[in-house]
Each structure stands twice: as structure tokens, then as C-alpha cells.
Amino acid sequence: MTPHCPLPDRITTTVCMAHGGGGSMTASLIGEIFAPAFSNDYLNRRHDAATLPTTDCRTAFTTDTFVVSPIFFPGGNIGDLAVNGTVNDLLCAGATPRFLSCGFVIEKGFPIDDLRKIATTMAEAARVAEVEIVTGDTKVVERGRCDGVYINTSGIGYIPHGLDIDPGNIHPGDTVIITGTIGRHGMAVMSQREGLRFSSPITSDTASLCDIVGNLLDVVATPRVLRDPTRGGLSSTLNELAEASGVDIEIDESAVPVMPEVRSACELLGLDPLYVANEGVMLIIVDPADAAKALAAIRRSAHGADAAIIGRVAPTAEGRRPGVWVRMPLGNRRRLEMLSGEQLPRIC
Amino acid sequence: MNPCDPTPWRDPQIMRKLLDRIAATVTRPWNIMEVCGGQTWTLARYRLEELLPDGLNMIHGPGCPVCVTPAETIDDAIGLAMRPDVIFCSFGDMLRVPGTDGSLLRAKTAGADVRLLYSPLDTLDIAVENPDRQVIFFAIGFETTTPVYALMAEKARERHISNLSILTSLFTVPAAVSAIKSDPDCRIDALLAAGHVCAVTGLDPYRQLASDLDMPIVVTGFEPVDMLLGILRAVTMLENGRSGLSNAYGRAVGEAGAANARAAVGRVFHLSDTSWRGMGIMPLSGMKLRPEFEQFDARRRFVSDREHVSVTNRDYPDSCIAHLIMKGLRRPADCPHFGKKCTPACPVGAPMVSSEGVCAAHYRYLS
Secondary structure (H helix, E strand, O other), X not given: OOOOOXXXXXXXXXXXXXXXXXXXXXXXXXXXXXHHHHOOHHHHOOOOOOOOOOOOXXXXXXXXXXXXOOOEEOOEEHHHHHHHHHHHHHHHOOOEEEEEEEEEEEEOOOEHHXXXXXXXXXXXXXXXXXXXXXXXXXXXXXXXXXXXXXXXXXXXXXXXXXXXXXXXXXXXXXXXEEXXXXXXXXXXXXXXXXXXXXXXXXXXXXXXXXXXXXXXXXXXXXXOEEEOOOOOHHHHHHHHHXXXXXXXXXXXXXXOOOOHHHHHHHHHHOOOHHHOOOOOOOEEEEOHHHHHHHHHHHHOOOOOOXXXXXXXXXXXXXXXXXXXXXXXXXXXXXXXXXXXXXXXXXXX | OOOOOOOHHHOHHHHHHHHHHHHHHOOOOEEEEEEEHHHHHHHHHOOOHHHOOOOEEEEEEEEOHHHHOOHHHHHHHHHHHOOOOEEEEEOHHHHHOOOOOOOHXXXXXXXXXXXXXXXXXXXXXXXXXXXXXEEEEEEEEOOOOHHHHHHHHHHHHHOXXXXXXXXXXXXXXXXXXXXXXXXXXOOOOEEEEEHHHHHHHOOHHHHHHHHHHOOEEEEEOOOHHHHHXXXXXXXXXXXXXXXXXXXXXXXXXXXXOOHHHHHHHHHHEEEEEEEEOOOEEEEEEEEEEOHHHHHHEHHHHHOOOOOOOOHHHHHOOOOOOHHHXXXXXOOHHHOOOEOOOEEOOEOOOHHHOOOOOHHHHHHHHHO
16 A cells, blocks of 8 residues: 555544554554655655665764644744754754654644644655655554653764764864854743743744755864754753863853844743753854854855854863853853753742 | 843943942942842842942842742642642742742642742633632732732632632731841841832832931842942942932832732732741731631631741751841851752752842852
8 A cells, every 4th residue: 555545544633542553543644644744765665664775974863852832832833843853963963964763652632633734844844954754653642641742753864074073172262153043942932831922923943954054064174063052052052062071161141142022031031041942053163263254154044144153162260160151241251050950930 | 232132221331330430439348238139130140249349248138039938838838739629820939949848849740730820810710710629829929929919819809719819928028128127237238129119119118218227228120230320329328428218210110109009909918927938927027818808818728727836947957047148147158058958959948949049149140
């Protein structure tokens, strides 16, 4: 049976346990929703495992699981988030993303139309990132055992010869670049979750950043490091890098780009944009000699127009632990700690 | 002006000018207390204290409701939240505050239905949607937050909602300030009053307080320029030997305050003796529901009279000195637990929990 055959069991309007049972209902779910959306040569063979071409490049392999609530939020949904997140993780290793798997855990009663919307956005995100979803799995759990739908995506990409991206390569004096405004995803989800309405709605920045990384690698042979500051925001990523490479990172507070509506929403809720999640920006550290051409390359890329140099790497003072410092407008500086627990809103 | 932060209240050039004027005004050491946790946060966030002249000391006051809610009340909240018939609603900051044993966050992990809300008014709909459950809001706050609880109780009565109540922990600023000032160890020369509280109360209570305490009180806002303006006014008055009230937050605080908010509070609440964490019971320093609104009092409805444990025993375990820090008698770094056993991830004392708690502000921005 090919996915395009007429199917004996038409699917219902909501997901039921039989859709995950492996029988004809499962086949109809796959045949009507996933197979047509994701259709490609590898998937269409319908083996238990996709068989992929080999290459003499090093292979990058990553996995991520998406449990966002709400599932649909301004600017995206769990589907494009799941594709873009794994694509960006591959990009951070310097890899060209090629193949994805996707695993769905669906709560009984989940609307089929919503599932179709999710699959469609996943397919579109995969098309934009030029990756193929080559294998997948669907499980259905009883009501209350999961929150609508969870998606796992794993990804494979190939790393061009000679490219070695490693936090250990960071040196004092290096330049720190952010590719876009921060805090959009976290505030879009939080506004939706809490039913907050702003005069100009904040949309998630979820996007794959292939264009940015491609253009960057055209002008800078070996950037020191690429990272996507997702959960925990920019501050967590900077702290992880400082710790991993044993250096200080200093950022200029006024240089970090934040959209006015994101800043206002953060202030309203007592949050710091430096700690809010992003899904479509990348933190890039380069040799200072490469900074200007790197910035120009990023700015002419899709999702890179707001890129900015935000700081520099510095040696850690004798006897101090490596860390992140924020240079404030009056010239004095404060340490930027990692997020402890969840950021909680201000109360008065 | 900073292009990413387009408010004049954070303009580095204005801040620099104010700092220069403060430096030019001060001739001797002074101790100024900022009352509100929001102001403490701004001082710490912008590291303003290190830019002030030597000898001009900021003392961090008790104005964070999270920090002054007694452990006993947290214990009551946890007890209520653990009841299977209860939906317990709270502002986020309260979830991690340690009670005698555990916190609301731990209760939530153990299965309690604890919900984090941004507006207490959301409880009205939650109560209507869950007629077979008791919905309780953890109503903490100062004069700024109390009006919304009054509105909530009046709306609940109007809509005949019977399964909604509040666990109150409501405080008033002037009584607490008087109590701290009357401590023989107190070294405070001037006070920065919390601007948003004054926006509700109006200026009269603070004019009276300044006269009673015979010291300068400056109504002050929360942005760094506001703080520096408040400090400049305070040191100018101190250097000139003047006491009295000055309003440095005129863009938000008018002479009369918010009369309609005060009227709503007056209809629903009355002043009462209230227990402050680590400081004990202070006369007429808080608010309780009036008898005609007792039906919304969660304590009265659900908490049985229990053996009273001494305040300090419950409030501060393991030689935590939070009560001395909140009176301005010690600084966070004086505490043996600060940054070691006590961190925002694992707080021992309440001031380490809220982002506006003095210990958390010091830990995050000044350590």
C-alpha cells in the first residue's frame, strides 16, 4: 500500500487509542496525515528504519523533545518548533542539517485537525531548512497522561571538512555576536499561556538559521563557537560557555537588541529578557579580526537583520571563577548569574 | 539616551549628573533606608551603591511582602493547598518561600493543585468553573495590592460566589517604619518611601510620619533616576538640618492618592495587629477582612485554632539573620549562610526568595 491509496478506515475527528495500536487506524493516521506531509524517497519506502547515504564527512547527531504549552502560540506551534530546534542544534555543531526523525506522543482526544496543522507546519519548516523527515513513530496515551501532544525530533547533519567548532577555542579578545533580538519566544508563549494581551502581539522567533550559518561560514572559515540560547536564555548560554572555556564574557547591556514590546512585557511580568527563551537566534563568537565581515554576512541573511556585536571575551581575574559580566551604561558592571529555578513574576 | 532602553528614567547622562550633585552635597556620613523591595532591586541591579560617595549608606527596608509573611502563614497555605478539595492560587514569588517544613512548590510537586496567577481577579472565573472545589487565593501585599483583593471580595459577593476565599497576609508601611525607627539600635537618618504605596495612600500619612519621626521622608520611584533623585533630596534635607516630606515621584503620586482604591479597602478590610516574619506582632500594622466579609476569610473557614509556636522559632531556622537584615541592622554578607547554604535556588530565609528580597538582590547582582 502506498500512502496515496484510498484508505479503508477513514480517520475520526479526534485521536483515539486505536490510532496508536499499530493496526489499520495507525496506518490511516500515517497515511492521511504524516506520509503526505513529509513525503520523500527515504520515508516513502516505509521500512522500519530509513536507510541513508554515507559520506566521508564527520556526522553530527542530536535529539530534542518538545513539550511546549500552549501547543499553538503566536508565530508558530510545537511542529515548527520541533523541526527548527533540532536543525539549529545541528547548525551549532557546524553541520549541514540533512535528515530528521520525529516521534509523536499524542493524548487521546487530541483533534485530528490540529495534528494535521502541526504536520503541515513541520513539513514547511523542513522544506525551508532543506532537511527531510525520513522516519517517525506515533504513540497514543490515555487522556491526562500527556498534555495534548509531545514531539521528539532527532537529526543528522554532515560537518564540512576542516570545520572544528568547540568552546575550547574561545580566547580573550574574541567578539560576541547575537544574530537577532532576544526574548521573543519565551514572551510569546508566556503571553499566550497567561492570556495577556498587548496592543502589538509578540510572536515567537522560531526559525531555522541555515541561511545565517551558511553565509557566516562563507566569510569566516572557523567561527569559535555557535550556540542557540533557548531555555534559560542568553545568560545561561553565556555562562555555560564561560565555564566550559575558563574565560570571562563581558556584554554591553545597551548593545543587546530587545524589541520594545518584549521589553515592556518583561517589565510588566518582572522578567529579565536575558533569561527568556529564544528559538530563532544564535550566539556566535569569532576572532575579532573576523567580527566586521561576520556581522555583515549575518545581517544580510534571513532572520539576521537585527544582528549586533554585544560584547567580548576577557581573561578571568586571578582567583575568581569564570563568569559573565554585564557592562552597564554608567560603566560599572555586574555579574550575570545563571537562572536558578524558573523565572517567577513580580508581585507588586 | 540608551537606544535600547528609551526611558529618561534610566538615562545614564541624567544618572551621572545626579550622582555628581549627590557627591557635591554630602559632607558627612548618612544612613538612608529605602523601604520597598522594588527600590532595593534597582539599587542592586544598577549597582548604584558603589557609585555613591563614601559614608552615604543605603539600608534596605522591610518592604517586600514575600519576605515579611510569617512562616506560620506559609504553613497554613501549604496545609490548605494539600486539601484535595482546594485549588490554591498564588502569585509566583510565594511558591518557593520556605515555611517551617517545605514550601508551596514542594506541595505542588507532591500533587497539590497550586496555580500561579498574575491577577487575583482570575480566581472569580476559576471558582465559577469549579463549583465543587474551594478556590483560595494567597492574598499577600502592602497598600498597593490590597485594593485588588477588596475588589475581588466585592465582586465575589456581587456574583454570589461561595466557594472562593482569601488567605490574607496584608501589611501597612507606616506602622512598620515606626516600629523599626523605635528600635534603639536603629541608625536611620532619612527614609525613601515607596512611591506606589503613596500613590494609593496619598501624602498625608507620610507627612504625619515624617513629623512623628522628625526625619526627612522622600516619596521615591523605582527607576534608577528616581532613586538618585530621592537620595539627592534626602541628603539635601539632611545637610540643611530639615525634616518633613518631599515628593520626588510627582509623575505618579498626587496629594490625595487614589481615593477610590482606599474606599474599596475601607469597605472590605480594617486595620489589625499583624505578625511580620522575624519581627513579631506589630500593632495596627496590617489588614484583616471586616466581619461582613468573613465568608471570604480562608483562615476562619478552614484553619483550626492551633498551638501557637513562637515567631522566631518558626520564622528563622539555623541562625538565619533575615529579621536583622530587614530592620537594616545587618547586611546580607554578615549572614553565615549567605551564598553558601542559602541561595535563590535553595533559600533558608524569605529575603532570598523574591527577586525583590534584599538577600536575593545582593546575591544576584552584588556578589
